Amino acid sequence: MKKLINAPEQVVKEALAGMADAHADLLKVHYDPDIIVRADAPVANKVGLVSGGGSGHEPMHGGFVGKGMLDAACPGAVFTSPVPDQMLAATKAVSAGKGVLHIVKNYTGDVMNFEMAAELAAAEGIEVASVVTNDDVAVKDSLYTAGRRGVGVTVLMEKIVGGAAEAGADLAEVKRLAEKVNAHGRSMGMALTSCVVPHAGKPTFDLPDDEMEIGIGIHGEPGRTRVKVGHAADIAAMLAGPILEDLPFKQGDHVLAFVNGMGGTPLIELYLMYNELNKILTSHGITISRRLIGSYITSLEMAGCSFTLLKLDDELTKFWDAPVLTPALRWGC
Structure with missing residues (x-):
């Protein structure tokens, strides 16, 4: 494999050190x-927001720590769930x-470990609520999940x-809003290539040069079907489709369209895919009112993309537009 690393076992900690130095004005990194942490x-007087998952999906989640987004993120090993000790430490660090x-993606390890951390936090007197994202329409169950996988909606949530937490909403309100986002959003992705996990040193799955995987998961889980590579x-x-x-989406809907790169896809191709998505939505009488185009939930160097559509109303639009200042997203500040 060819990677800009020193040693596979040091990748996460050395990347975290880089984040800490590059974004010292926005976040702090704690070890062991x-x-x-923001x-x-x-x-003060704010609900804390914590998410996390395996590393290798950057900028999710650490790149979304800052004003108007997450208060803390828990990075596991590459493609591996963080452990309850991390989640508990993050919860305590942001509790005010x-x-x-x-905010938990529906992968078995993430769900189990966040549940354990919530119980430990409750024992220490911290009130914790949880919302699980499960927006991937590609498959009902996968290698890592019971039910649908949590993918693109996680970033939008x-x-x-x-934005709502920054504005002073209480815990019940932010949970209600998170559940609303999950209920109104759907995603699906595809891959042109596999990726190489540093510890493995070889591609996660075999994908011939003339084929693509439709409905892929962010860890390389199999999708709906494998077909010949076609036009954008x-x-x-x-x-x-x-x-x-x-959901279903229908004529007259306004949506946030999120075209996400999987890590190895150039921005020119993502904008081309956004153009194709816009044409499809226009033909269905659906208006893109907000959009996000770029690599925000990656799978190391996997080539491919995903679409996420979130049905918007005034409330969701208001908090999407609210100021945000993180390493990966920033506007209005």
Whole structure:
């Protein structure tokens, strides 16, 4: 494998050290257990927001720590859930007396470990609520999940709920809003190549040069189908069709369209895919009112992309537009 690393076992800690130095104005990194915490945490009179998951998906989640988004993130080993000690430490670090919301992607290890951490935090007198994202329409169950996987909606939830928490919403309100985002969003992704986990040193799965995986998971889990590589317009239709049918989205809807790169896809191709998605939505009478295009939930160097559509109303739009200042997202500040 060819990677810009020193040793596989040091990748996460050395990357965290780089984040700490590069973004010292926004966040602090604590080690053993490893957590990334907002620089001014705990913020008085504010619900704390904590998320986390395996490393290798950067900028999710550490890149979303800061004003208007997460208060803390728990980075596990590459493609491996963080442990309850990390989640408990993060919860305690951001608790300011108004409770803490855990935003959890629906992967078995994440769900189990966050549940354990919430119980430990409750024993220490911290009120914790949890919301699990499960927006991936590609498969019902996978190698890592019972039920649908949590993918692109996670980023949108962290931003929208982060805006509400920054505005002073209480724990019940931020949980309600998080559940609303999850209920109104759907995602599906695809891969042109596999990726190489540093510890493994070889591709996670075999994908011939002339084939692509439709409905891939962010850890390389199998998708709906494997087909020959086609034109971007055809790929966009394969992703958008199941999303539109699932909620379902309908004529007259306004949506936030999130076109996400998996880590190895150039921005020129993501904008091309956004153009194809926009044409599909326009043909269905659906208006893109907000959009996010770029690599925000990656799978190391995997080439491919995902679509996420979130049905918007005035409330969701208001908190999406609210100021945010993190390493990966920033506007209005």
